[in-house]
Amino acid sequence: MTVVEKILAKATGQKSVKAGDVLEPSVDVAMSHENAALVINQFNEVYQGTGIEPKVWNPDKIAIIFDHRVPAESSKTATNQKKIRDFVGANNIKRFHDIRSDEGGICHQILAEYGYIRPGFVVVGTDSHTTTHGAFGSFAFGIGATEMATVWTLGKVLNVEVPETIKVIVNGKFSSNVYPKDLILHLIGKISAQGANFKVLEFHGEVIKNMPMSGRLVLSNMAVEAGATAGIIPGDDETAFYLKEHGVTEKIEYVTPDADANYCQVVEINVDDLVPMLACPHTVDNVKPVTSFKGKHVDQIVIGSCTNGRIDDLEIAANILNGKKVAHGTRMLIFPASWNIYKDAMKKGYLETFASAGAVIMNPGCGCCLGVHQGALGDGEVALSTTNRNFKGRMGNPKAEVYLCSPAVAATSAISGEITEPAKGEL
Amino acid sequence: MAKVIYKFGDDISTDAIYPGRYMATVLPTETPQFCFADYTELNEKLKSGEYAKGSAIVADNNFGCGSSREQAASTLRGYEMLVIAKNFARIFLQNSINVGLNLITCPDIEVNIGDELELKGDKVLNKTTGKSFEIIPLPKARQSIVDAGGLIPYTRKILVDSTKK
Numbered sequence: 001m002t003v004v005e006k007i008l009a010k011a012t013g014q015k016s017v018k019a020g021d022v023l024e025p026s027v028d029v030a031m032s033h034e035n036a037a038l039v040i041n042q043f044n045e046v047y048q049g050t051g052i053e054p055k056v057w058n059p060d061k062i063a064i065i066f067d068h069r070v071p072a073e074s075s076k077t078a079t080n081q082k083k084i085r086d087f088v089g090a091n092n093i094k095r096f097h098d099i100r101s102d103e104g105g106i107c108h109q110i111l112a113e114y115g116y117i118r119p120g121f122v123v124v125g126t127d128s129h130t131t132t133h134g135a136f137g138s139f140a141f142g143i144g145a146t147e148m149a150t151v152w153t154l155g156k157v158l159n160v161e162v163p164e165t166i167k168v169i170v171n172g173k174f175s176s177n178v179y180p181k182d183l184i185l186h187l188i189g190k191i192s193a194q195g196a197n198f199k200v201l202e203f204h205g206e207v208i209k210n211m212p213m214s215g216r217l218v219l220s221n222m223a224v225e226a227g228a229t230a231g232i233i234p235g236d237d238e239t240a241f242y243l244k245e246h247g248v249t250e251k252i253e254y255v256t257p258d259a260d261a262n263y264c265q266v267v268e269i270n271v272d273d274l275v276p277m278l279a280c281p282h283t284v285d286n287v288k289p290v291t292s293f294k295g296k297h298v299d300q301i302v303i304g305s306c307t308n309g310r311i312d313d314l315e316i317a318a319n320i321l322n323g324k325k326v327a328h329g330t331r332m333l334i335f336p337a338s339w340n341i342y343k344d345a346m347k348k349g350y351l352e353t354f355a356s357a358g359a360v361i362m363n364p365g366c367g368c369c370l371g372v373h374q375g376a377l378g379d380g381e382v383a384l385s386t387t388n389r390n391f392k393g394r395m396g397n398p399k400a401e402v403y404l405c406s407p408a409v410a411a412t413s414a415i416s417g418e419i420t421e422p423a424k425g426e427l
Numbered sequence: 428m429a430k431v432i433y434k435f436g437d438d439i440s441t442d443a444i445y446p447g448r449y450m451a452t453v454l455p456t457e458t459p460q461f462c463f464a465d466y467t468e469l470n471e472k473l474k475s476g477e478y479a480k481g482s483a484i485v486a487d488n489n490f491g492c493g494s495s496r497e498q499a500a501s502t503l504r505g506y507e508m509l510v511i512a513k514n515f516a517r518i519f520l521q522n523s524i525n526v527g528l529n530l531i532t533c534p535d536i537e538v539n540i541g542d543e544l545e546l547k548g549d550k551v552l553n554k555t556t557g558k559s560f561e562i563i564p565l566p567k568a569r570q571s572i573v574d575a576g577g578l579i580p581y582t583r584k585i586l587v588d589s590t591k592k
Binding site for chain 2: 035147
């Protein structure tokens with residue numbers, strides 16, 4: 001069996017399952033953000049007319065994090081957040097992360113750094129980037145609000161078809177200016193935005209084995225941009241190390257594929273010759289080397305998001321920006337992925353480096369990436385961003401362009417004000 | 428019968444169907460006003476009723492890719508839209524079925540704007556051209572939810588049955 005087959009067999013109490021089987025797996029973590037407002041609405045609707053008192057199946061398995069519009073940009077959002085806060089209190093949901101600097105951040109970073117995920121878990125979230133948690137060897141996938149209302153009611157996902165799995169084997173060695181972000185952009189470009197639709201990407205190879213959790217989170221996060229249901233990296237010592245560092249004391253058990261597991265496709269990548277990449281407007285699979293847009297003026301640089309707002313991303317950017325200035329005519333926004341990362345970056349002096357360079361340090365959140373809160377683009381403007389989507393209108397303006405890249409490309413380009421490949425060996 | 432009001436290419440994202448900047452609006456009764464908000468003419472003709480409820484839109488591959496926002500399904504549901512595509516992105520497909528939006532997967536579909544379509548069993552009939560095109564059935568796991576009228580009634584029945592035991 002593949003990893004996802006093993007996880008789903010366990011979650012349904014069966015010895016074995018295979019791709020195509022229809023199952024109703026029990027859920028270990030059910031995550032929502034501000035769209036919990038709609039989940040609450042649908043949840044109450046399920047109970048309508050039944051005479052049964054609405055009650056979530058297990059408050060300890062529900063996590064709710066405010067991140068999409070924090071602090072609220074409108075009275076409508078604030079009212080939604082209030083409704084969710086009331087629901088959280090009434091249902092005794094403890095994994096609630098409010099708009100606070102001692103517990104807040106982007107949902108996917110919070111689930112990771114608070115140690116909520118284990119290898120083998122079934123994780124669902126009302127956010128397509130829930131695939132992020134496949135980095136821990138879990139089966140983690142995005143669902144809609146109505147489907148989440150079902151999970152809150154019954155504790156399981158109904159009618160899940162076991163997905164087929166594409167095995168991705170990554171070998172070789174990254175050049176010093178190439179990062180996991182370049183790898184995932186390359187993969188998406190290679191298999192296309194629908195190349196893994198309804199399928200799971202399962203990552204293997206020496207590059208993955210040697211990759212720290214922060215990089216693995218980037219790969220799993222963007223698996224959905226190839227259409228994948230999930231992007232799974234089987235658990236190993238790095239998984240256990242990360243969880244231990246984040247306060248998990250129990251022994252971590254890994255779920256690994258059988259030697260005779262059945263894959264629908266195998267994709268092999270050697271990263272020896274991989275160069276810094278861009279996803280160009282307006283699809284994530286429109287991937288080209290950074291050098292093909294060398295010299296293109298950039299109006300806004302964004303470093304952050306659930307994809308690339310972790311401490312090592314900020315470290316890379318700070319090392320490049322140290323003692324330098326963001327070019328005039330270009331603005332730079334930094335969104336750390338959580339408040340813990342924000343405070344770590346403050347201690348390490350990165351925030352001071354950014355502020356001295358002229359970058360604007362924002363509070364952790366998703367708003368800029370999806371164009372709902374701060375950092376909107378003007379007509380005809382160009383953004384270069386470490387986020388995960390470049391769809392038309394994504395950063396709040398259908399008449400603007402968004403290019404996606406690694407933190408190193410973003411920071412290097414901030415200094416020149418134009419798309420620039422980071423030098424090799426400089427870091 | 429459904430009249431084709433718009434044709435789309437590949438990779439129409441949920442940001443195109445329902446732009447992120449309107450995501451604070453969540454209720455299915457309120458989302459239709461922002462349907463294809465960045466396609467100004469389409470949006471206006473839907474809102475004004477110039478395009479009748481139950482009209483059809485036809486797209487190429489990977490329609491609904493991107494975000495899990497259910498507004499992208501509920502906004503189309505508000506116009507009782509018939510959505511035909513060569514194929515759909517997974518989360519959008521599931522959301523649509525869950526909220527009772529009519530999705531038809533039809534890889535060989537050929538239409539022009541203004542054509543009249545009719546669903547006939549396992550085929551889409553283009554009454555204007557006289558040609559018919561085969562429908563790929565929904566994933567089997569999803570058909571029972573369609574038959575129940577959406578995921579809420581489907582879940583409600585399971586809930587009620589479980590408390591009777």
